[in-house]
Each structure stands twice: as structure tokens, then as C-alpha cells.
Amino acid sequence: MRVGVIGLGAIGRFLVRILNNEQAVPDCTITAALDERGMDVLKGKLLGVNATIRGFDRLEEFATSGIDIVVEAASKAVAANYVPRLLSRGIPVIICSAGCLADPAVLSKVEEACRAGRTHCYVPSGAIGGLDLVQAAGVLGKLTKLTITTRKPSLGFGLNGGTAAEPQTLFEGSAYEAIEKFPNNVNSSIALSLAGLGSKRTQVRVVLDPTTKGNTHHIHIEGAFGRAEVVVENQPLPDNPKTSCLAALSVVATLRALNQPIRVGV
Numbered sequence: 001m002r003v004g005v006i007g008l009g010a011i012g013r014f015l016v017r018i019l020n021n022e023q024a025v026p027d028c029t030i031t032a033a034l035d036e037r038g039m040d041v042l043k044g045k046l047l048g049v050n051a052t053i054r055g056f057d058r059l060e061e062f063a064t065s066g067i068d069i070v071v072e073a074a075s076k077a078v079a080a081n082y083v084p085r086l087l088s089r090g091i092p093v094i095i096c097s098a099g100c101l102a103d104p105a106v107l108s109k110v111e112e113a114c115r116a117g118r119t120h121c122y123v124p125s126g127a128i129g130g131l132d133l134v135q136a137a138g139v140l141g142k143l144t145k146l147t148i149t150t151r152k153p154s155l156g157f158g159l160n161g162g163t164a165a166e167p168q169t170l171f172e173g174s175a176y177e178a179i180e181k182f183p184n185n186v187n188s189s190i191a192l193s194l195a196g197l198g199s200k201r202t203q204v205r206v207v208l209d210p211t212t213k214g215n216t217h218h219i220h221i222e223g224a225f226g227r228a229e230v231v232v233e234n235q236p237l238p239d240n241p242k243t244s245c246l247a248a249l250s251v252v253a254t255l256r257a258l259n260q261p262i263r264v265g266v
């Protein structure tokens with residue numbers, strides 16, 4: 001499987017190391033990359049990585065470079081613009097910036113593009129877990145409550161330090177409002193909403209917590225099935241403290257699942 005990656009940032013570069021250097025998924029390598037920063041800058045960042053990757057700055061050339069699948073790891077705006085265009089030409093996409101799907105117009109464009117291209121858009125579990133449970137619990141509309149509390153230190157919000165010593169709630173409201181306010185921090189809440197009650201009925205609390213080192217997510221699920229809680233204490237990626245290592249690993253797991261005859265947890 002030849003993979004094209006959009007965005008050679010923290011997730012993109014992690015994927016190059018894991019897929020091309022460590023061959024974490026058999027017969028699966030990144031062969032093409034699209035990044036607005038240009039390949040000259042990125043080649044420096046990829047030093048030490050055993051990768052023969054063609055760099056592109058235009059979607060058209062990238063899409064026709066012989067790739068079988070694309071991983072979007074750039075931003076909400078990039079995903080909204082490029083993902084439907086790739087899907088409609090039959091290229092499946094694994095989307096990291098799940099937040100773009102909170103916009104109903106983008107969501108229906110992506111769905112239409114999947115139908116037109118007879119392909120699929122995959123939303124990995126990202127920095128959280130339990131999406132399988134949420135989907136099962138929601139069958140026949142039997143899910144009644146879905147909340148997520150996201151705690152990050154100041155670096156996790158892209159802030160340099162700060163004076164607060166106590167945890168501080170920055171936001172409380174729907175996932176739909178949360179992704180507007182924190183476009184780079186609450187992608188997980190949109191993945192969760194898509195699995196369950198939708199972004200307007202999924203409740204989000206965002207906490208700036210100077211006492212925590214990593215990015216923590218606490219999810220509560222209630223429904224006819226019973227109740228569940230999922231707590232994930234993430235280690236951030238060294239290249240971007242806003243992004244959890246698990247988010248990048250979940251992309252690798254998705255690529256692996258696509259190659260497996262038996263798929264577990266779907």
C-alpha cells in the first residue's frame with residue numbers, strides 16, 4: 001500500500017518513521033507528501049529517516065502520484081478543502097483533523113464524495129478510546145448521555161507557561177461550539193460525536209490544568225446498555241505538545257486494520 005500524507009508535522013513525521021523506518025505495517029510505506037512548508041524545509045526535518053518520499057505542493061500532482069490511500073494530518077481547513085476532492089476521485093482518506101466534520105456542509109460533501117468515488121473516509125479513534133462501545137451503545141437510539149472532559153497543560157494549548165497554579169475550566173458546552181473555539185485541541189470530541197450523539201448533543205469541558213503533564217480525556221457514556229467511563233492519559237508527541245502520541249498510533253492501527261482479513265472491534 002502506497003500512502004500519501006498531507007502535512008509533515010508532528011503526526012506526519014511520526015508516521016514516516018514508524019511506517020518507512022520501522023515497517024510497522026507490512027507492505028505499507030509513505031511514498032508522497034504534500035506540505036505547504038515546501039520539501040526543502042521538510043527534508044531537513046526528515047534527516048535520519050530512511051525515506052524516499054516525493055514532495056508535492058499541489059494536490060493534483062500529489063493525487064496522481066500513484067498513491068493508494070491518503071492520511072490527512074494538516075488542519076481542519078486543509079481537510080475540508082482537500083479530503084472531498086481526493087475521495088471523489090476514488091482515493092480513500094484517513095482523516096486526523098476530524099473537527100472539520102462538525103460542519104454539516106463539510107460532512108455532507110465528504111459523504112457525497114465517498115459515494116461518487118465509491119470509497120471510504122476513515123476517522124481513527126485519535127487520542128481517545130471507546131468509540132466501538134459508543135457506536136454499539138447508540139444502536140436503535142439507546143444512547144442518552146455522552147460527555148468528554150479534556151485536560152491539557154498550557155503547552156497543550158500552545159501557550160507558554162502562564163501564572164495559574166490551579167486547574168481552570170476554559171470552556172463548557174457542545175462539541176460543535178468547542179471545535180469552533182479550539183480548532184486544534186478537541187478533534188477527539190468530534191470523533192466521539194460522530195460515533196454517538198452528534199456534535200450538538202455531545203457535551204465538552206476543556207480544562208487548562210497546570211498540574212498535568214500530558215493530555216487527558218475523561219469520557220462518560222450512558223444509555224440503555226448501562227454506563228461506561230473511559231479515561232486516557234496521553235503522552236504528547238515531542239514535536240507538538242498539543243498532539244498526543246496515541247493519535248498518530250491510531251492512524252497506524254487503522255492502516256493495519258485495512259490490511260487484515262479479520263477486523264477486531266468494528
Ligand SMILES: NC(=O)c1ccc[n+]([C@@H]2O[C@H](COP(=O)([O-])OP(=O)(O)OC[C@H]3O[C@@H](n4cnc5c(N)ncnc54)[C@H](O)[C@@H]3O)[C@@H](O)[C@H]2O)c1
Binds near residue numbers: 008010037126
Ligand atoms: N483526532 C485526534 O485525536 C487528533 C489528535 C491530535 C491532532 N489532531 C489533528 O491532526 C492534525 C495534524 O496534527 P499535527 O500535530 O501533526 O500538526 P502540526 O501542526 O505538527 O503539523 C501540521 C502540518 O501540516 C502542514 N500544513 C498546514 N497547512 C497546510 C496546507 N494548506 N497544505 C499542506 N500542508 C499544510 C504544516 O506545514 C505542518 O507541517 C491537526 O489538525 C490536529 O488538530 C487530531
